[in-house]
Amino acid sequence: MNSSVALERIDIDDVATDPVRIAAEIHRQLGDIPGPVPIYDIARALDIDEIKTKPLQNFEGMLLTRPERDFGTVLLNSLASPQRRNYSLAHELGHFLCGWHLTTDDTGFRCSQRDMASPSGNARHVKQEREANQFAIELLAPSRLFKPYLRRLPDLEHVLSMHVALDISKAAAARRYVELHKERLAVIFARDSSFIYAVRGSEFPWIGLQEGDPLPILPCVPQDARTSEMIETDPQDWNIRALSGELAVQVLSQEDEHAIVLLHAADADLDDGD
The missing domain is CATH 3.30.450 (Beta-Lactamase)
Known part of the structure; x- marks a missing residue:
């Protein structure tokens, strides 16, 4: 897979017990790089096969994957700003790497603007969306x-x-x-x-x-x-x-x-x- 970033997925999966540890391991492998964090290269290095954009009315991002997380395709809302798309991609990557997250339908995850800001709904959904948000901000904006x-x-x-x-x-x-x-x-x-x-x-x-x-x-x-x-x-x-x-x-x-x-x-x- 073409990417200017090299990451070891196996080492990341070894610490995949919470989103903060996953983001920290990615940054450990990246080293002290300056911002902005290269989220597209990171996603491609971690088995996201395709990243597409198209106009979406009700969602900011979608992740097509399987429970095994052996592949992933991300669809981003082209109507959103580039900065919001960066966050949406990091959010969907969070769902992909948090293997305990259950898909929202048969094909993967569909995430709204509300999910990426202040999620609501049943307890499992809220927990998963908050964890994906936590991963996204820890990855894009490390302390x-x-x-x-x-x-x-x-x-x-x-x-x-x-x-x-x-x-x-x-x-x-x-x-x-x-x-x-x-x-x-x-x-x-x-x-x-x-x-x-x-x-x-x-x-x-x-x-x-x-x-x-x-x-x-x-x-x-x-x-x-x-x-x-x-x-x-x-x-x-x-x-x-x-x-x-x-x-x-x-x-x-x-x-x-x-x-x-x-x-x-x-x-x-x-x-x-x-």
């Missing part, structure tokens, strides 16, 4: 490549920089940023100023909003800027109850009335000086 962006105060400009440097979608970069940053962060994905879903860092309190709920008034993004300023906001407006310290909000506007909203919960101990 060592994120470290330079995590040393400064939270700012969506850093998310935009990671989006470019790692060739991943803004949404994937934002989710990873919140997951790895030492500050208490959450990111909300919205459309038409309404809540879609949120991803919280491990220390960020619960956000009691439901899909479709209107968001509080957001800070404006200047016409010549990509993001708004980070401004103080009232936690109760976001239905956040158990929060000590102040809350700040920043907005990144996107196409079709979409927005990425960053919430930063300041540490109360730092605010309460002597």
Whole structure:
């Protein structure tokens, strides 16, 4: 198989007990390569025989395979951005390498945009989609490549920089940023100023909003800027109850009335000086 990447599938299968270990073994074999991670070459080196694109209306990616995982063909949505297709390919590769994942039909896996962001459905489906997502982000955005962006105060400009440097979608970069940053962060994905879903860092309190709920008034993004300023906001407006310290909000506007909203919960101990 033609690929500029050489990987030993047998060594990867030996650690195939969870998606993080699989991604870590791939990176061990790749060495300390710079970003972006060559996901197409990786997939081809690991027995994905064909990678095709065509317009898809209800799915972002499909994997044609058998339970033995002895071959794989991936179909990606040509209507999606190249960065989103990178993530979709990594997601389908996750299903392929996680041999315990049960196919969703007789031919393999069919994954929607919802599956790749905030999956819902029966418990097995949700678990499998979350594991494929975990594999995808660990592969495309390993923590060592994120470290330079995590040393400064939270700012969506850093998310935009990671989006470019790692060739991943803004949404994937934002989710990873919140997951790895030492500050208490959450990111909300919205459309038409309404809540879609949120991803919280491990220390960020619960956000009691439901899909479709209107968001509080957001800070404006200047016409010549990509993001708004980070401004103080009232936690109760976001239905956040158990929060000590102040809350700040920043907005990144996107196409079709979409927005990425960053919430930063300041540490109360730092605010309460002597």
